[in-house]
Amino acid sequence: MTDQVEVAEGKAAGWSDWWRSGKPLVWLNALAVALSISAVAGLLALLAVRGLAHFWPAEVLAFEYLDQGVKTRVVGELIRRESPSSDGLEAASEQWLVKTGNRRVNPPDFRWYARDGIANLRTPADLVVVERREWGRAYGRLRALYEGDARVASGERVWAEIEARREQLQSLRAAAADVQSKGVDAIDHALEQLRIERRKRAFDALPPSLELVFRERELKERSAEYEQQLREIHAALNRDRLHLDTMNGERIELPLGDLIRIWRPNQMSWSEKLGHYFVGVRLFLTEGPREANTEGGVFPAIFGTSLMVLLMSVLVTPFGVLAALYLHEYARQGLLVRIVRIAVSNLAGVPSIVYGVFGLGFFVYFIGGSIDELFYAHARPAPTFGTPGLIWASFTLALLTAPVVILATEEGLARIPRSIREGSLALGATKAETLLRVIVPMASPAILTGVILAVARAAGAAAPLMLVGVVKFAPTLPIDGHFPYIHLERQFMHLGFHIYDLGFQSQNVEAARPLVFATALLLVMVILLLNSSAILLRSRLERRYRSSYQD
Amino acid sequence: MSEQGAAEFEGLPSSAPAEEICLQVDNLSLAYGDVQALKNIRLDIAKRSVTAFIGPSGCGKSSLLRCFNRLNDLIDDAKLDGEIRLGGKSIHAPDVEVSELRRCIGMVFQQPNPFPKSIAENVAYGLKLHGALPQSEIDDRIEEALRRVALWDEVRDRLGESAFELSSGQQQRLVIARAIAVEPEVLLLDEPASALDPISTLRIEELIHQLKDRYTLIIVTHNIQQAARVSDYTAFLYLGELIEFGVTQAMFTNPQDQRTEDYIAGRYG
Numbered sequence: 064m065t066d067q068v069e070v071a072e073g074k075a076a077g078w079s080d081w082w083r084s085g086k087p088l089v090w091l092n093a094l095a096v097a098l099s100i101s102a103v104a105g106l107l108a109l110l111a112v113r114g115l116a117h118f119w120p121a122e123v124l125a126f127e128y129l130d131q132g133v134k135t136r137v138v139g140e141l142i143r144r145e146s147p148s149s150d151g152l153e154a155a156s157e158q159w160l161v162k163t164g165n166r167r168v169n170p171p172d173f174r175w176y177a178r179d180g181i182a183n184l185r186t187p188a189d190l191v192v193v194e195r196r197e198w199g200r201a202y203g204r205l206r207a208l209y210e211g212d213a214r215v216a217s218g219e220r221v222w223a224e225i226e227a228r229r230e231q232l233q234s235l236r237a238a239a240a241d242v243q244s245k246g247v248d249a250i251d252h253a254l255e256q257l258r259i260e261r262r263k264r265a266f267d268a269l270p271p272s273l274e275l276v277f278r279e280r281e282l283k284e285r286s287a288e289y290e291q292q293l294r295e296i297h298a299a300l301n302r303d304r305l306h307l308d309t310m311n312g313e314r315i316e317l318p319l320g321d322l323i324r325i326w327r328p329n330q331m332s333w334s335e336k337l338g339h340y341f342v343g344v345r346l347f348l349t350e351g352p353r354e355a356n357t358e359g360g361v362f363p364a365i366f367g368t369s370l371m372v373l374l375m376s377v378l379v380t381p382f383g384v385l386a387a388l389y390l391h392e393y394a395r396q397g398l399l400v401r402i403v404r405i406a407v408s409n410l411a412g413v414p415s416i417v418y419g420v421f422g423l424g425f426f427v428y429f430i431g432g433s434i435d436e437l438f439y440a441h442a443r444p445a446p447t448f449g450t451p452g453l454i455w456a457s458f459t460l461a462l463l464t465a466p467v468v469i470l471a472t473e474e475g476l477a478r479i480p481r482s483i484r485e486g487s488l489a490l491g492a493t494k495a496e497t498l499l500r501v502i503v504p505m506a507s508p509a510i511l512t513g514v515i516l517a518v519a520r521a522a523g524a525a526a527p528l529m530l531v532g533v534v535k536f537a538p539t540l541p542i543d544g545h546f547p548y549i550h551l552e553r554q555f556m557h558l559g560f561h562i563y564d565l566g567f568q569s570q571n572v573e574a575a576r577p578l579v580f581a582t583a584l585l586l587v588m589v590i591l592l593l594n595s596s597a598i599l600l601r602s603r604l605e606r607r608y609r610s611s612y613q614d
Numbered sequence: 615m616s617e618q619g620a621a622e623f624e625g626l627p628s629s630a631p632a633e634e635i636c637l638q639v640d641n642l643s644l645a646y647g648d649v650q651a652l653k654n655i656r657l658d659i660a661k662r663s664v665t666a667f668i669g670p671s672g673c674g675k676s677s678l679l680r681c682f683n684r685l686n687d688l689i690d691d692a693k694l695d696g697e698i699r700l701g702g703k704s705i706h707a708p709d710v711e712v713s714e715l716r717r718c719i720g721m722v723f724q725q726p727n728p729f730p731k732s733i734a735e736n737v738a739y740g741l742k743l744h745g746a747l748p749q750s751e752i753d754d755r756i757e758e759a760l761r762r763v764a765l766w767d768e769v770r771d772r773l774g775e776s777a778f779e780l781s782s783g784q785q786q787r788l789v790i791a792r793a794i795a796v797e798p799e800v801l802l803l804d805e806p807a808s809a810l811d812p813i814s815t816l817r818i819e820e821l822i823h824q825l826k827d828r829y830t831l832i833i834v835t836h837n838i839q840q841a842a843r844v845s846d847y848t849a850f851l852y853l854g855e856l857i858e859f860g861v862t863q864a865m866f867t868n869p870q871d872q873r874t875e876d877y878i879a880g881r882y883g
């Protein structure tokens with residue numbers, strides 16, 4: 064009875080009661096959370112679908128195309144369909160974008176076809192796709208395999224012959240890479256050292272040294288030997304040549320040394336396709352880019368991004384922590400410190416490109432230039448450190464992210480109860496001992512929060528890096544086998560800039576597009592990886608330094 | 615000399631007639647900026663005794679306690695007048711190392727404040743600050759300190775665990791162990807039991823009884839029964855002034871000042 068009365072009253076009170084109950088607010092909160100989650104999930108899904116689909120071995124279509132009375136035969140992969148625009152000018156049919164490959168004999172490698180003109184659409188099982196070092200993919204039929212001038216197989220039997228040669232090719236390539244890195248590169252490096260030494264002597268007005276001359280001659284002889292070895296390996300690699308027939312009857316001749324992968328998608332089983340897919344992803348992750356970045360992998364960019372972010376963290380953490388310690392623990396709290404703190408917060412909002420300009424002017428030209436003047440005078444005017452490079456990019460980003468670390472650390476310091484500090488001081492610890500033994504460890508989760516934010520900001524920043532060290536293509540990694548092993552002055556590749564380069568600078572937009580998505584996905588993954596390792600570390604520290612006052 | 619002076623000046627019963635004096639507070643005034651927290655305090659603390667500071671909240675008990683180990687040095691606008699002497703020597707003398715002073719005068723706070731370290735590391739904290747001891751020596755000292763606060767049997771098997779795993783009563787005994795591990799002369803306790811449950815409070819009070827054999831203890835409390843139970847001498851502060859100071863028994867049975875009587879009777883709340 065009474066219940067019913069209450070319900071009736073509740074209804075009568077209506078909207079204002081409902082509003083006051085707080086339920087609308089809860090719904091709005093939930094809505095906001097749901098929206099942000101779906102935004103993030105949607106972003107990742109889009110990147111994943113568009114990026115990862117690229118590695119799937121799509122079917123190769125063959126069809127006849129009739130355009131204004133001319134009939135051509137087309138082979139290629141369907142990239143996307145576009146429905147006719149509904150403005151009704153021409154009753155156009157669906158348009159197909161087909162990757163026809165064979166850029167060398169028959170450019171361009173992406174073409175649009177109207178669905179209406181397409182006839183006799185098939186997926187012949189014997190079509191092969193070839194991924195090669197140059198000129199993008201080739202599509203066609205196997206014709207013959209030549210060893211020198213002798214034809215060893217023709218037609219379908221070519222496939223088995225290539226299979227049979229796979230291991231040999233691989234070992235030859237490994238041998239070539241070995242000779243290149245251990246022989247040619249090492250000698251080039253030694254010769255460069257010699258050249259610098261000679262310049263140094265000249266610079267110091269010392270007489271030319273006979274020993275240097277002998278060493279150089281010896282190196283050059285050895286270099287010639289290695290070059291000869293390399294030539295032999297390449298000759299062996301290129302001895303066998305594959306002939307393909309394209310759909311239009313042209314012939315593509317391809318030394319097996321240039322062949323990266325060959326597959327027949329139309330007769331692959333699911334498991335074969337899956338295997339092919341993962342090999343593709345692996346190559347993308349572990350290989351360097353080819354053909355102006357539109358083919359091949361992004362390993363140097365992954366490496367460069369991670370190394371730069373790590374270096375940045377190593378630089379910014381002590382710097383930010385020291386600055387925060389000074390501001391929070393030592394500086395006399397007053398107007399000046401307040402102003403400094405506001406200035407620091409505002410620095411966090413300065414556009415990143417401004418930091419890039421500052422980094423170029425200050426780190427590269429001023430600091431780097433001074434280092435060159437002091438230590439590398441003999442190498443001038445060629446700059447050593449006075450040019451954009453990894454170290455300056457890291458410094459610039461450390462500066463860019465310092466406010467984040469400072470503010471987060473200060474917040475952590477402020478959260479430590481006064482009784483802990485006093486407890487340590489009351490035991491006879493000095494202020495410095497208290498800071499080092501108790502306060503900084505307790506603030507370490509907060510410091511890591513700052514570092515996490517800094518990493519996210521640094522890994523995502525592409526604009527400032529273009530000024531201070533990132534390049535479209537770097538021939539060498541910043542770490543290699545030559546003394547001093549870590550070459551911080553080198554220019555490097557970066558995933559963020561790579562995306563920009565692929566997306567905006569590429570000549571071959573269609574070829575680059577899937578890589579844009581794949582690289583963006585990768586960049587997100589790298590940031591997630593870096594962040595989650597920091598978060599993991601933080602939660603361990605939190606468990607360790609969890610203070611009973613904070614619960 | 616000065617304790618007699620104080621007694622004469624304030625007209626109070628002689629503070630520590632028969633015993634050796636450990637700390638002398640001589641005409642001490644303390645101001646935080648414009649707030650005068652302590653006014654012309656004079657009192658003597660007898661060695662190996664328990665002195666209680668009582669008084670209503672905000673009367674300056676903690677401020678006075680924190681003068682002994684110069685913890686007020688940390689507060690920028692705190693201004694101190696007068697002098698405190700430890701064993702006849704001013705603690706403000708220029709040649710006094712503050713950290714050395716604080717090693718001699720340990721302190722326990724209202725909230726248990728163990729460091730985010732293991733139980734053993736907490737006790738060893740002060741030891742490791744003052745010179746390198748061999749690990750075996752440190753282990754012995756840890757055990758001794760923990761035994762003295764009657765915590766050893768409870769934690770002997772988990773010395774490596776975080777101090778936060780302990781109950782707050784155990785934590786408070788741990789920080790007392792931490793304070794006495796460096797062998798101070800004086801132990802300052804600022805409302806050491808006010809955040810604890812009755813049973814833990816009882817244990818702390820027992821502990822204070824035992825520690826009196828070796829250390830000079832000064833305890834701040836606003837629990838009058840507690841002061842009566844644990845202390846030998848009691849000082850009653852009111853609005854920054856020392857109203858009355860004397861043997862606890864005498865003061866509680868026969869307060870000289872009306873304000874003391876009112877406070878003991880519970881009329882200040």
Ligand SMILES: Nc1ncnc2c1ncn2[C@@H]1O[C@H](COP(=O)(O)OP(=O)(O)O)[C@@H](O)[C@H]1O
Nearest residue numbers: 646649651670671672673674675676677678689
């Ligand atoms: N750090 C400080 N800055 C300014 N005033 C303070 C500070 N600490 C204490 N006071 C003031 O000094 C007076 C005495 O405080 P306190 O010694 O903490 O009293 P009690 O411990 O007896 O409750 C109070 O009026 C308090 O507001």
Ligand SMILES: [Mg+2]
Nearest residue numbers: 675676677804
């Ligand atoms: Mg107090």
